[in-house]
Amino acid sequence: MRRSMMLVAAGLVVLSGVALVLQSDGASAQEMGEMEMGKMMEMPFGGPEDVKFAEGLWKATHGYQDWMIRSDYFNGNSPHGGVNRMYYDIVTVDATPYHVIVKDNFGGDGATIDTVGEAPADYLMAVTVMVQRESGYDADNNDWFYVKYGADGMIGQNDMQMSLAGRVAKGMNMGCIACHQNAGGGDFIFTNDRTMK
Template identity: 30%
Template sequence: MPIFNTCRMPALLLLSLAGVILIVSVASCVGPMSDHVGTPDDIQYAARLWSVLEREQMVGTHAKTLKPFIGAARPHGWVLEVESGTVRLGNHSGFVVVKKNYRGDHISVADVERNRAKYLNSISVMFKREAGYDPEDKNWFWVQYKPDGQLFSMRKMGMKIAMAGKIMKGASPDKNK
């Protein structure tokens, strides 16, 4: 009597092959993401950056009034305000770009000027970090805040991920929660 049922061998082989493919697929997706996606350090860094931006009056209730314009480019708002400059976070001074994204049905620049709080959807920030942070992407730290300074998050592969760190450049706000 044979140890293996030869009729079932092709099915077992296919099932084993499918299992290996699944494991490799999951590992290849999770591996690269796990070292740079909304980590606890990124979340803490984003909170510290928000505090600096508030102090510099680039965000928050005492932010300087800027001139809005029609941006109309995804993933940012239909109407935008953009400010840039150099800020100091800890021992590092870096260039920062702050984009205020305004959204609404048939929104205009005049609507935003009349009531910024009503239309402000999110604030996208790029901060040039120290050399070696992310050389592949020129050391940019990316973060997307809600108007109150909380972080947006997105779902990837069943995980809730803070929109902070090295991932922002490939993220779509359409999936933000």
């Protein structure tokens, strides 16, 4: 009799343990949900700060076509258009200097290295830029800021009308970060991989 009482007691302890586990699982699932919402609210890209920085950046990079460090026209890959040209400089936005890589994305009917070279403005489809921001801006992804402009300097948007400026599209399996994180050496830059063997 005494023994069975103990068994029942032990059983209760086990049961309440299970209940605790279930409860804590339930709570953490809810917390997870809140975290996801939190992430969405925080907006890794396209927020007012990102747009403001991108607008300042467009002004600050004015005349980038004449920067000293630039590539020739070269045949590019999707999604960057058939012909590309890259430019590098250090540019000051809001009184802070940043490393900036600009990439002209050329395309359209008849776009070849020769035709684009003769009349670049006729074939410019987009200007994609990467800026290395202050440390901690996006510690998981080497602190790069991404932006896509039209040839006229207007900031591009995705299907959800989010501006393509900032940590684009952090946490998603498509977009600037998802692709650039495959670059060799963990620096999110592809171009230097050509010489890095």
